[in-house]
Amino acid sequence: MATIIDGRNSAAELNATTARRVAQLKKKGIVPGIAVILVGDDPASVIYTRNKDRKAKKLGIRSILKRFPADARQAEVLATIQEFNNDDRINAILVQSPLPSQLDETTLVQAIDPAKDVDGFHPVNVGKLYGNEEGNYPIPCTPRGIMTMLSKYQVPIAGSNAVIIGRSNLVGKPMLSLLTNANATVTMLNHLTPNPQYYTQNADLLIVGVGQPNFIHAADVKKGATVIDVGINRNSSGHLVGDVDFEDVQKVAAKITPVPGGVGPMTIASLMEQTVDLAEWSE
Amino acid sequence: MATIIDGRNSAAELNATTARRVAQLKKKGIVPGIAVILVGDDPASVIYTRNKDRKAKKLGIRSILKRFPADARQAEVLATIQEFNNDDRINAILVQSPLPSQLDETTLVQAIDPAKDVDGFHPVNVGKLYGNEEGNYPIPCTPRGIMTMLSKYQVPIAGSNAVIIGRSNLVGKPMLSLLTNANATVTMLNHLTPNPQYYTQNADLLIVGVGQPNFIHAADVKKGATVIDVGINRNSSGHLVGDVDFEDVQKVAAKITPVPGGVGPMTIASLMEQTVDLAEWSE
Numbered sequence: 041m042a043t044i045i046d047g048r049n050s051a052a053e054l055n056a057t058t059a060r061r062v063a064q065l066k067k068k069g070i071v072p073g074i075a076v077i078l079v080g081d082d083p084a085s086v087i088y089t090r091n092k093d094r095k096a097k098k099l100g101i102r103s104i105l106k107r108f109p110a111d112a113r114q115a116e117v118l119a120t121i122q123e124f125n126n127d128d129r130i131n132a133i134l135v136q137s138p139l140p141s142q143l144d145e146t147t148l149v150q151a152i153d154p155a156k157d158v159d160g161f162h163p164v165n166v167g168k169l170y171g172n173e174e175g176n177y178p179i180p181c182t183p184r185g186i187m188t189m190l191s192k193y194q195v196p197i198a199g200s201n202a203v204i205i206g207r208s209n210l211v212g213k214p215m216l217s218l219l220t221n222a223n224a225t226v227t228m229l230n231h232l233t234p235n236p237q238y239y240t241q242n243a244d245l246l247i248v249g250v251g252q253p254n255f256i257h258a259a260d261v262k263k264g265a266t267v268i269d270v271g272i273n274r275n276s277s278g279h280l281v282g283d284v285d286f287e288d289v290q291k292v293a294a295k296i297t298p299v300p301g302g303v304g305p306m307t308i309a310s311l312m313e314q315t316v317d318l319a320e321w322s323e
Numbered sequence: 324m325a326t327i328i329d330g331r332n333s334a335a336e337l338n339a340t341t342a343r344r345v346a347q348l349k350k351k352g353i354v355p356g357i358a359v360i361l362v363g364d365d366p367a368s369v370i371y372t373r374n375k376d377r378k379a380k381k382l383g384i385r386s387i388l389k390r391f392p393a394d395a396r397q398a399e400v401l402a403t404i405q406e407f408n409n410d411d412r413i414n415a416i417l418v419q420s421p422l423p424s425q426l427d428e429t430t431l432v433q434a435i436d437p438a439k440d441v442d443g444f445h446p447v448n449v450g451k452l453y454g455n456e457e458g459n460y461p462i463p464c465t466p467r468g469i470m471t472m473l474s475k476y477q478v479p480i481a482g483s484n485a486v487i488i489g490r491s492n493l494v495g496k497p498m499l500s501l502l503t504n505a506n507a508t509v510t511m512l513n514h515l516t517p518n519p520q521y522y523t524q525n526a527d528l529l530i531v532g533v534g535q536p537n538f539i540h541a542a543d544v545k546k547g548a549t550v551i552d553v554g555i556n557r558n559s560s561g562h563l564v565g566d567v568d569f570e571d572v573q574k575v576a577a578k579i580t581p582v583p584g585g586v587g588p589m590t591i592a593s594l595m596e597q598t599v600d601l602a603e604w605s606e
């Protein structure tokens with residue numbers, strides 16, 4: 041049976057480290073600050089931003105949750121981003137997705153000061169990650185959390201064959217960059233890939249984020265592989281499940297993340313970690 | 324025997340189109356302008372920048388070749404980039420690689436106005452390509468030239484298995500983005516890939532840029548594949564050769580680029596095309 045990669049435990053450990061770093065900064069008179077912009081009342085976004093706000097405060101981070109009505113105009117949101125850009129007490133800014141259709145997300149993300157872009161979505165930061173540039177810059181938090189777990193569970197990356205299913209800008213593409221930069225051979229599959237098993241059955245590391253329950257079965261997985269499940273779906277009985285048939289796949293995989301309790305908890309923990317990074321880098 | 328993908332013919336066609344576009348712009352009083360910055364006397368760079376300068380002038384593009392001695396200081400080169408950024412007659416700026424070691428290439432490239440970044444190396448433009456953003460932005464010229472040839476020779480991309488050997492920021496990575504954005508399944512191999520043939524023998528499209536003669540043989544290639552050779556090497560008898568054993572591979576490939584006369588000629592032609600694009604986009 042596979043080793044379970046425990047995201048809750050990993051997140052608790054990371055949060056403890058983050059809290060210690062915040063305490064250290066406070067001795068120097070620095071309080072890291074994050075500003076989250078939420079437009080409208082999308083229920084998942086309301087919960088998610090509230091969780092970010094609570095977690096930040098719990099760790100000693102200054103947190104501002106700025107809400108706009110669903111019919112907010114682009115200019116208002118832009119003006120708020122500019123205020124946060126110019127506010128020395130704010131080190132980290134994020135605009136919660138999804139946005140109402142009258143708002144242009146690309147323009148809003150590009151308006152964030154790249155040095156405060158805690159989601160790592162600004163093209164300047166995307167380009168640096170892609171180019172494997174040296175120096176400090178933020179990267180998307182879900183892939184960052186995955187890399188932290190892979191390291192904690194001593195999963196070898198260099199020289200491995202990695203396969204990513206799903207090519208989102210949030211997960212698939214930054215994951216591709218991080219693994220490529222760490223000397224893995226990476227294939228990113230999409231819905232047109234004629235022979236996905238050709239790749240998945242040869243993958244030492246399989247990362248799945250397609251939003252479809254039971255998308256990956258034991259027959260798709262190489263014996264001894266590490267399987268990372270980024271999916272969050274609700275099954276017919278209302279339970280949270282990932283994209284991987286966990287019971288089946290854990291028989292062949294060497295290491296596997298569960299859902300819930302795998303990738304999810306690490307994303308907010310990595311967001312908090314990166315908020316403190318941005319505060320330290322801005323000194 | 325494979326169809327030869329003729330880069331000289333493709334470049335001549337593209338240059339003819341570019342010259343027509345320049346003539347059209349001139350009727351509106353616009354002359355596209357490119358500024359090339361060369362530091363030092365690297366023989367290949369001297370030849371390459373001279374060829375760019377001549378080709379630009381031949382097509383009716385205003386061309387400035389700004390030379391610095393090998394011991395130029397960072398501040399001088401930066402000041403020149405700023406001048407070109409502020410010069411309305413210049414639409415395209417590039418800094419020729421390689422640079423002497425006292426200069427920081429990353430900083431210089433980032434100093435170029437992204438709207439004038441004709442090489443497509445600025446992180447803002449890299450990030451846009453990576454994110455598959457809509458709108459107009461420059462992309463690296465060698466991959467752009469390859470995409471133009473693939474289109475001209477009607478090589479299907481969507482749904483294909485593509486393999487890229489070499490992961491440079493100039494070729495491998497932007498090629499990965501362009502092919503991924505066009506719905507190919509792409510694997511980028513590196514020197515640590517344990518089983519490269521596993522991937523190459525399944526590749527409908529194989530792109531090779533490693534700088535090693537005879538790196539790819541017929542046994543590595545799927546029957547009917549398209550093979551693009553980005554390598555430029557000199558063999559023991561002093562002749563230019565690519566990374567692919569052309570005589571051997573053309574027996575199994577359906578389409579193949581020769582060296583010389585394949586990817587090479589298309590790179591400068593694509594640079595000229597992109598200079599005119601930048602002039603049109605800036606209107």
